Amino acid sequence: MELIANILGVLFVLGGALFMLVGSIGLIRFPDVYCRAHAATKVDTLGIMLFILGIAFFTGFSLTSLKLLFVAAFVALTAPVAAHALTRRALIHGVKPWTRKGKEG
Amino acid sequence: MDFFYILISAIMVLVLLIPFYRVLQGPTVFDRLLGAAAVGAKIITLVLLFGLVYGRVDMFVDIALAYAILNFIAVIAVARYFRFTSPARF
Numbered sequence: 127m128e129l130i131a132n133i134l135g136v137l138f139v140l141g142g143a144l145f146m147l148v149g150s151i152g153l154i155r156f157p158d159v160y161c162r163a164h165a166a167t168k169v170d171t172l173g174i175m176l177f178i179l180g181i182a183f184f185t186g187f188s189l190t191s192l193k194l195l196f197v198a199a200f201v202a203l204t205a206p207v208a209a210h211a212l213t214r215r216a217l218i219h220g221v222k223p224w225t226r227k228g229k230e231g
Numbered sequence: 232m233d234f235f236y237i238l239i240s241a242i243m244v245l246v247l248l249i250p251f252y253r254v255l256q257g258p259t260v261f262d263r264l265l266g267a268a269a270v271g272a273k274i275i276t277l278v279l280l281f282g283l284v285y286g287r288v289d290m291f292v293d294i295a296l297a298y299a300i301l302n303f304i305a306v307i308a309v310a311r312y313f314r315f316t317s318p319a320r321f
Contacts, residue, residue, distance in 0.1 A: 150249035208306035
């Protein structure tokens with residue numbers, strides 16, 4: 127039983143690390159603030175949730191894994207809110223969204 | 232199993248350096264803040280991996296929760312701050 131939990135944990139942790147790598151590359155490659163917020167928030171949130179679920183598989187069924195799931199739920203609730211507040215402030219202060227013309231806003 | 236934890240920690244440190252480039256380079260203030268939030272999100276996973284390596288996950292999960300709350304509060308506070316103060320330059 128512990129072997130199955132360890133295999134599931136390794137798979138979830140590796141998937142989470144892969145999603146976080148993809149989100150970080152998107153944070154580098156995308157052209158303006160709004161696209162970068164899209165990459166850094168959605169993909170990173172999924173990566174953190176998978177990662178914490180994998181660590182919960184490692185620790186087994188206890189109060190600690192319940193707290194880990196609480197951390198995952200907290201990150202899933204707050205990361206999009208933070209990115210939304212930040213990009214809304216950027217739009218109000220006049221950062222132009224990127225267009226296909228090749229000029230940066 | 233310890234080897235796997237340390238290997239994943241090394242991979243996460245390398246992944247953490249990628250948004251740090253955006254913190255140093257980003258053209259606007261908001262890019263830097265977005266990169267800082269991404270770095271903080273990766274540090275949460277690093278704290279949990281340290282807890283697994285030391286065998287004290289029950290203690291380190293509280294630190295991770297406090298770090299997640301601080302990360303959120305920091306971004307919200309800066310967004311509120313720029314409501315009244317315009318950033319000096321983009």
